[in-house]
Amino acid sequence: xxxxxxxxxxxxxxxxxxxxxxxxxxxxxxxxxxxxxxxxxxxxxxxxxxxxxxxxxxxxxxxxxxxxxxxxxxxxxxxxxxxxxxxxxxxxxxxxxxxxxxxxxxxxxxxxxxxxxxxxxxxxxxxxxxxxxxxxxxxxxxxxxxxxxxxxxxxxxxxxxxxxxxxxxxxxxxxxxxxxxxxxxxxxxxxxxxxxxxxxxxxxxxxxxxxxxxxxxxxxxxxxxxxxxxxxxxxxxxxxxxxxxxxxxxxxxxxxxxxxxxxxxxxxxxxxxxxxxxxxxxxxxxxxxxxxxxxxxxxxxxxxxxxxxxxxxxxxxxxxxxxxxxxxxxxxxxxxxxxxxxxxxxxxxxxxxxxxxxxxxxxxxxxxxxxxxxxxxxxxxxxxxxxxxxxxxxxxxxxxxxxxxxxxxxxxxxxxxxxxxxxxxxxxxxxxxxxxxxxxxxxxxxxxxxxxxxxxxxxxxxxxxxxxxxxxxxxxxxxxxxxxxxxxxxxxxxxxxxxxxxxxxxxxxxxxxxxxxxxxxxxxxxxxxxxxxxxxxxxxxxxxxxxxxxxxxxxxxxxxxxxxxxxxxxxxxxxxxxxxxxxxxxxxxxxxxxxxxxxxx
Amino acid sequence: xxxxxxxxxxxxxxxxxxxxxxxxxxxxxxxxxxxxxxxxxxxxxxxxxxxxxxxxxxxxxxxxxxxxxxxxxxxxxxxxxxxxxxxxxxxxxxxxxxxxxxxxxxxxxxxxxxxxxxxxxxxxxxxxxxxxxxxxxxxxxxxxxxxxxxxxxxxxxxxxxxxxxxxxxxxxxxxxxxxxxxxxxxxxxxxxxxxxxxxxxxxxxxxx
Numbered sequence: 001x002x003x004x005x006x007x008x009x010x011x012x013x014x015x016x017x018x019x020x021x022x023x024x025x026x027x028x029x030x031x032x033x034x035x036x037x038x039x040x041x042x043x044x045x046x047x048x049x050x051x052x053x054x055x056x057x058x059x060x061x062x063x064x065x066x067x068x069x070x071x072x073x074x075x076x077x078x079x080x081x082x083x084x085x086x087x088x089x090x091x092x093x094x095x096x097x098x099x100x101x102x103x104x105x106x107x108x109x110x111x112x113x114x115x116x117x118x119x120x121x122x123x124x125x126x127x128x129x130x131x132x133x134x135x136x137x138x139x140x141x142x143x144x145x146x147x148x149x150x151x152x153x154x155x156x157x158x159x160x161x162x163x164x165x166x167x168x169x170x171x172x173x174x175x176x177x178x179x180x181x182x183x184x185x186x187x188x189x190x191x192x193x194x195x196x197x198x199x200x201x202x203x204x205x206x207x208x209x210x211x212x213x214x215x216x217x218x219x220x221x222x223x224x225x226x227x228x229x230x231x232x233x234x235x236x237x238x239x240x241x242x243x244x245x246x247x248x249x250x251x252x253x254x255x256x257x258x259x260x261x262x263x264x265x266x267x268x269x270x271x272x273x274x275x276x277x278x279x280x281x282x283x284x285x286x287x288x289x290x291x292x293x294x295x296x297x298x299x300x301x302x303x304x305x306x307x308x309x310x311x312x313x314x315x316x317x318x319x320x321x322x323x324x325x326x327x328x329x330x331x332x333x334x335x336x337x338x339x340x341x342x343x344x345x346x347x348x349x350x351x352x353x354x355x356x357x358x359x360x361x362x363x364x365x366x367x368x369x370x371x372x373x374x375x376x377x378x379x380x381x382x383x384x385x386x387x388x389x390x391x392x393x394x395x396x397x398x399x400x401x402x403x404x405x406x407x408x409x410x411x412x413x414x415x416x417x418x419x420x421x422x423x424x425x426x427x428x429x430x431x432x433x434x435x436x437x438x439x440x441x442x443x444x445x446x447x448x449x450x451x452x453x454x455x456x457x458x459x460x461x462x463x464x465x466x467x468x469x470x471x472x473x474x475x476x477x478x479x480x481x482x483x484x485x486x487x488x489x490x491x492x493x494x495x496x497x498x499x500x501x502x503x504x505x506x507x508x509x510x511x512x513x514x515x516x517x518x519x520x521x522x523x524x525x526x527x528x529x530x531x532x533x534x535x536x537x538x539x540x541x542x543x544x545x546x547x548x549x550x551x552x553x554x555x556x557x558x559x560x561x562x563x564x565x566x567x568x569x570x571x572x573x574x575x576x577x578x579x580x581x582x583x584x585x586x587x588x589x590x591x592x593x594x595x596x597x598x599x600x601x
Numbered sequence: 602x603x604x605x606x607x608x609x610x611x612x613x614x615x616x617x618x619x620x621x622x623x624x625x626x627x628x629x630x631x632x633x634x635x636x637x638x639x640x641x642x643x644x645x646x647x648x649x650x651x652x653x654x655x656x657x658x659x660x661x662x663x664x665x666x667x668x669x670x671x672x673x674x675x676x677x678x679x680x681x682x683x684x685x686x687x688x689x690x691x692x693x694x695x696x697x698x699x700x701x702x703x704x705x706x707x708x709x710x711x712x713x714x715x716x717x718x719x720x721x722x723x724x725x726x727x728x729x730x731x732x733x734x735x736x737x738x739x740x741x742x743x744x745x746x747x748x749x750x751x752x753x754x755x756x757x758x759x760x761x762x763x764x765x766x767x768x769x770x771x772x773x774x775x776x777x778x779x780x781x782x783x784x785x786x787x788x789x790x791x792x793x794x795x796x797x798x799x800x801x802x803x804x805x806x807x808x809x
Contacts, residue, residue, distance in 0.1 A: 103748065158741060230729075230733060232730075592776045596773075598773065
């Protein structure tokens with residue numbers, strides 16, 4: 001093994017050198033046995049240790065993967081996955097000019113769970129008081145009321161919610177909800193309606209057009225990273241791509257505002273129960289203004305009487321009175337029972353079936369003798385009207401009334417639209433007093449909107465257009481689709497008939513309807529003052545409903561304005577005194593807004 | 602977790618394993634013929650200095666006794682004495698080597714691609730998350746702007762309605778109606794202005 005070499009001899013060899021060699025030899029001799037004993041036991045121990053560790057790991061693995069796997073997976077999912085509701089608002093409602101009538105926003109409800117508080121409730125109350133705009137002491141008292149689930153604030157704005165979050169107080173919980181904002185407050189409340197706390201429409205278009213307004217609020221199931229960031233790996237395609245469509249109305253907010261403020265003034269002046277103004281485009285039936293007073297603020301609907309949530313001009317029936325006379329004339333003309341230049345005898349008072357029918361001014365004016373169509377309307381002669389409808393057989397008259405679709409549906413998009421009431425054919429034909437009272441607009445009932453529709457038919461050449469407030473869903477890019485309104489429009493009068501009636505109505509504007517006449521414009525109109533029927537039968541003596549309807553410009557009628565004031569009080573209560581000035585002011589505003597040039601002199 | 606991250610993790614594990622395989626010299630050594638010939642050099646346990654390699658060589662000891670003055674002859678002899686060369690490798694072994702090198706390169710590329718793909722999935726998710734937050738913020742600002750704008754409009758209209766606001770309701774009396782201009786007049790004016798322009802341009806000399 002060891003070689004002798006020339007180089008090794010020159011080096012000094014230590015004296016003790018052989019000894020370690022011997023010990024090494026001895027050790028080498030002894031080591032195989034001892035090492036194998038010691039080593040094998042050591043190796044065995046290590047092997048045992050490793051094996052037991054492996055076994056332990058295997059056991060743990062089995063436990064995790066087999067036994068606890070379902071629970072663990074569930075726990076992991078709870079931590080990693082969240083339900084997310086992206087902001088998909090209910091559609092905005094806009095007027096014809098794009099002014100927003102209703103829009104969605106996010107609001108928060110703040111809950112407190114005092115059992116989870118880590119700070120002094122007093123301090124928390126003091127911190128929250130300015131944000132919630134409540135008194136600190138009251139808030140502190142409230143915090144002591146229960147251990148958990150205390151609602152501290154409702155409808156908190158996003159800014160307030162941010163401020164609450166910044167406080168980083170344990171035991172406070174903010175719940176996000178959708179809220180509806182009606183920026184114009186009560187301006188179009190009777191048309192738009194309101195949504196309740198659950199974001200469901202409860203009145204007006206919010207209720208009737210729920211399908212158009214509501215978008216799918218999809219709930220997404222998303223993974224969340226450790227830092228709380230959302231991860232898009234479970235997103236369905238196009239989950240954010242909701243359309244930008246808005247529900248457009250035919251209303252004009254400027255006109256609506258003018259009409260509402262005028263109506264308010266008039267109602268308070270005459271201490272009336274209620275009032276309504278309808279402005280309609282006679283050619284297509286679109287409503288430019290639909291105002292009912294009193295009304296409510298949809299932002300705080302809970303503070304108002306439930307009776308106010310309906311639009312009474314659409315839902316409630318009334319006896320139209322003299323405003324219905326032009327319609328009766330058109331029916332008679334249409335059936336060729338009368339001629340345009342025919343005269344009708346007004347003796348001031350007649351008796352039919354023991355019922356006395358007189359003109360409203362019989363005591364002052366007495367009988368007026370022969371009257372033509374225009375004069376009948378100017379004097380609003382009931383007796384001459386009875387003479388006029390008696391030119392038709394009751395059957396023919398009834399058939400003519402049925403043609404108007406008085407008892408049918410109006411087709412307006414608002415909820416609860418009332419259908420008119422007409423006596424049964426048998427009763428109408430057998431009792432001579434029925435056609436007589438119907439001649440001057442009593443004994444049956446319809447809604448103010450139905451009356452507007454009938455007058456629009458006279459103005460537009462006889463077409464029974466559907467009154468509507470909806471234009472449709474409108475995108476910011478695309479214009480709204482044209483309403484398929486003209487397709488199934490029923491014609492109830494011929495254009496010749498309507499021309500004759502319009503001429504007669506134009507005469508009214510120079511006498512009894514002067515209060516509604518806008519200087520420079522040729523108009524046609526008719527006032528109406530009717531006694532209100534009492535629920536017990538018969539009519540109230542002093543309780544009246546006054547109305548005035550006008551269409552203009554006479555050359556080619558475009559707009560109709562109808563004002564109805566229910567139960568005005570005071571002296572000289574007539575349609576021509578209470579409602580006519582309203583019609584004039586609204587017509588003036590309408591002319592200015594629409595830029596309608598004056599009639600040629 | 603969903604399927605794609607799971608796949609990515611598996612891919613990563615495989616790639617790591619392959620990288621370890623490539624990086625370690627062990628398999629290459631196994632295949633190399635030199636390692637087969639190598640024998641352990643034994644040293645006497647007592648001596649400090651190692652015995653020079655030259656001594657072991659039979660030719661070297663014969664021709665040149667241990668003299669450090671002739672290194673050139675030693676090197677020449679060394680070249681002769683190591684006959685091992687690559688020519689001895691069989692074809693299948695060489696093919697395997699080429700395959701191994703190629704596959705390790707491929708593995709490297711794949712591993713890189715996997716890392717990039719995995720990194721980008723993480724990055725895209727983060728990016729998405731921050732963009733989504735941005736979208737929410739924009740939506741909120743839009744809502745607030747719309748609400749503020751409309752509320753302001755309503756407030757202005759209400760103020761204008763007050764009796765002492767000094768504003769008049771719109772009516773035909775305070776509206777100016779202009780008669781429509783006749784369309785004929787407009788066309789003649791246009792015609793008059795265009796003709797002199799044409800003449801002027803025609804008179805302008807060209808070519809300067």
